[in-house]
Amino acid sequence: MIEIQNIHKQYDKVTAVDHVSFSIETGDIFGLLGPNGAGKTTIIRMLMSIIEPDFGTILLNGSPVKEVERKSLGYLPEERGLYPNQKLLETLMYLGGLKGVPKNRLKQDTMDWLERFNLADRAHHKIQELSKGNQQKIQFIMALIQKPDFVILDEPFTGLDPLNQLLLKDIIEEKQKEGVTFIFSTHQMEQVERLCTNICLINNGKVLVKGTLEDVREKHRKDAVEVRFSGDMDEAGLADFMDDPKLNGATLKGVLKKPPRDFLNWLNPKVEIDSFRIDTPSLEQIFIEEVKASS
Numbered sequence: 001m002i003e004i005q006n007i008h009k010q011y012d013k014v015t016a017v018d019h020v021s022f023s024i025e026t027g028d029i030f031g032l033l034g035p036n037g038a039g040k041t042t043i044i045r046m047l048m049s050i051i052e053p054d055f056g057t058i059l060l061n062g063s064p065v066k067e068v069e070r071k072s073l074g075y076l077p078e079e080r081g082l083y084p085n086q087k088l089l090e091t092l093m094y095l096g097g098l099k100g101v102p103k104n105r106l107k108q109d110t111m112d113w114l115e116r117f118n119l120a121d122r123a124h125h126k127i128q129e130l131s132k133g134n135q136q137k138i139q140f141i142m143a144l145i146q147k148p149d150f151v152i153l154d155e156p157f158t159g160l161d162p163l164n165q166l167l168l169k170d171i172i173e174e175k176q177k178e179g180v181t182f183i184f185s186t187h188q189m190e191q192v193e194r195l196c197t198n199i200c201l202i203n204n205g206k207v208l209v210k211g212t213l214e215d216v217r218e219k220h221r222k223d224a225v226e227v228r229f230s231g232d233m234d235e236a237g238l239a240d241f242m243d244d245p246k247l248n249g250a251t252l253k254g255v256l257k258k259p260p261r262d263f264l265n266w267l268n269p270k271v272e273i274d275s276f277r278i279d280t281p282s283l284e285q286i287f288i289e290e291v292k293a294s295s
Contacts, residue, residue: 001026001150001181002047007056009042009205016042017053018205024183024198029176031196031213032185035291039205040185041078044152047183048075060150071100074148076139078155078185084128088119091127092141099146113141117167132159140168144175151175152183157191169195189284199283201290208290213283220286223256224279225263231271241266250274 002024009017017039024030034040045051047058049066058065083091092110101109114120117137119130127135136159143151153172157165172182172195184196192199193213200210209216225242228251238245241263242254256263260278267273281289 001028001061002183003057003059004043004047005057005059007043007046007053007058009046009051009053015205017046019056020202020205020207022200022207022210024181026181027176027179028197029172029182029184029195031192031199032183032202033189033192033199033287034202038203040202041154042205043202044075044154044183044185047152048073071146072149074143074146074151076143076151076153076156078158080135080139082127082135082138085126087124087126088130088138089114089123092138092145095142096145101146109145110141113145116171117141133161133164136160137164140171144171148180150181150183152185154185155187156184157186157188165191189282189287193283201287203291203294206294208294209286216286217280217283220289221278221280223260224281225254225256225260226275226277226279227252227267227273228275229267229271229273234270237266
């Protein structure tokens with residue numbers, strides 16, 4: 001659905017985005033990741049045609065994104081863009097009208113969303129009277145109210161308690177099943193692991209890692225293992241098979257120096273093995289490792 005080809009953006013002497021390319025399939029939930037100042041916001045603003053790249057192209061269904069009808073795009077920015085002195089229902093209906101929601105269903109659609117987020121009883125309250133979490137719900141509704149095909153969510157879980165984070169996750173997955181495509185930018189790596197199929201990690205404006213979450217994690221696997229066993233462990237010779245071994249009771253942890261089969265053949269006669277697990281790193285561990293290496 002989305003093809004980003006060699007986009008570049010320079011501000012004076014600072015390169016914000018440096019020859020970035022990636023693509024996103026229709027119906028994907030795509031994680032755009034990176035530390036503060038990595039270039040994520042600049043890429044998002046170019047995707048929304050708020051700014052244009054110095055060169056490179058951004059295509060949405062084969063057309064330049066700046067030519068795409070605005071109502072097909074939804075955007076939840078990290079910064080709040082609400083009118084604090086306006087009433088909730090009035091604000092959503094006004095913005096829904098601007099985004100092309102037909103008048104004959106505008107109020108009903110708005111009330112349906114408020115019901116979904118348990119905010120119907122606040123419909124006539126001013127936005128400034130809402131908690132930060134409830135204001136974030138309103139921004140989420142604003143991103144989806146016109147039923148867009150493509151949605152960018154920049155830190156969507158900010159200010160939300162675990163129950164409301166789960167509600168947002170459920171709605172995102174519902175819309176994905178309807179064919180909506182999402183770009184999801186966040187620092188909450190556990191949410192990325194729960195939601196995203198494909199990711200792109202950038203730092204200093206450059207792509208560090210991209211691909212399916214499964215492939216990225218497999219690529220960064222380092223043969224760290226955990227063995228649970230019964231019996232008395234004889235540690236003699238263990239250093240030949242494992243770096244930095246840590247023996248704690250009936251649990252052995254370390255990083256293999258030789259293939260798992262060789263290690264197990266050595267260990268089997270010594271103890272009864274209850275479980276053997278190769279530790280695949282979390283996305284947070286990969287994120288920290290890649291960013292440190294590129295800084």
